[in-house]
Amino acid sequence: MVYRFEKWGSGAVFTIDRPEKRNAINDEVMDALSDAIKAAGDDESLRYFVITGEGRSAFCSGGDLSEFHKLRTEEDAAPMLGKMADILLRLALLPVPVIALVDGHAVGGGCEIATACDFRIVREDVRCGFIQGTLAITTGWGGATHLLHKTGRQDTALRMLMEATPKRAPELLEAGWATELYTGDKFAALSRFTEPMERVHPSVHRAYKQAAVRRYIAGGLPERVREEVSACAKLWAADVHHEAVDRFLNKKK
Numbered sequence: 001m002v003y004r005f006e007k008w009g010s011g012a013v014f015t016i017d018r019p020e021k022r023n024a025i026n027d028e029v030m031d032a033l034s035d036a037i038k039a040a041g042d043d044e045s046l047r048y049f050v051i052t053g054e055g056r057s058a059f060c061s062g063g064d065l066s067e068f069h070k071l072r073t074e075e076d077a078a079p080m081l082g083k084m085a086d087i088l089l090r091l092a093l094l095p096v097p098v099i100a101l102v103d104g105h106a107v108g109g110g111c112e113i114a115t116a117c118d119f120r121i122v123r124e125d126v127r128c129g130f131i132q133g134t135l136a137i138t139t140g141w142g143g144a145t146h147l148l149h150k151t152g153r154q155d156t157a158l159r160m161l162m163e164a165t166p167k168r169a170p171e172l173l174e175a176g177w178a179t180e181l182y183t184g185d186k187f188a189a190l191s192r193f194t195e196p197m198e199r200v201h202p203s204v205h206r207a208y209k210q211a212a213v214r215r216y217i218a219g220g221l222p223e224r225v226r227e228e229v230s231a232c233a234k235l236w237a238a239d240v241h242h243e244a245v246d247r248f249l250n251k252k253k
């Protein structure tokens, strides 16, 4: 099993469970996340949806390059990118608060997953970033669209994307990407975060989340995500991208 989906108090936690691959996302994880989002959307009693990674090394290292490197052309890459972009859009549009519990590095598509969430609770010694630029591609799962929609300053958001460098947690807090930082046990941090919310009736959370969702839709989020997928698929086909992935996969051989 490469994931776990479990109840946590009045919420549910989806854990990517591939620590040996730094929780990289393959098709099996995508399908499981898609099913979990469907189940969460259908559960009227649910208060929160939480996503995290197993182990303390990585929240998620993005797409599994050893699997997705087999996709060579724009036509090959677009369905994989579009599939995960749709999943992240559905994650963002869930009717309950969605929390990324970032207990390890979040890079590439891992940073996109966290960005699609409403809140990012981040361990204070991890680094997160949109490193896709180092692979000569852009974010392909809608992450830039989510980022530009959510963070206050466009220059800060564009800089995160264009520099393609993981940032330290305090910088991520300063940039408005991290919601709050923690040390110690991740579930203790999650409890501290949700405790004040538990005093508020869940129907209030759902109503506020609906207000956020209306803003996403009015801002054309789904259409903009689809355009982002197409732009990445075009870059994916270039030799410069395939050479950069070869270098990553062969770095220790």
Ligand SMILES: CC[C@@H](C(=O)O)C(=O)SCCNC(=O)CCNC(=O)[C@H](O)C(C)(C)COP(=O)(O)OP(=O)(O)OC[C@H]1O[C@@H](n2cnc3c(N)ncnc32)[C@H](O)[C@@H]1OP(=O)(O)O
Pocket (backbone or CB within 6 Å): 020, 021, 022, 024, 057, 058, 060, 061, 062, 063, 064, 065, 066, 067, 068, 105, 107, 108, 109, 110, 112, 131, 132, 135, 138, 139, 140, 141, 232, 248, 249, 252
């Ligand atoms: C495809 C979609 C696209 C998008 O739209 O966003 C992407 O996500 S592009 C992918 C971006 N990700 C990367 O470029 C990989 C980044 N990984 C890292 O930078 C590091 O692994 C880490 C997350 C900072 C962790 O570093 P460290 O703890 O030092 O671990 P290692 O680097 O030694 O990795 C251990 C092990 O895991 C394999 N690994 C890591 N990430 C991936 C990945 N994304 N896909 C496949 N495999 C991955 C790595 O190769 C090592 O394997 P072994 O050598 O076999 O032990």
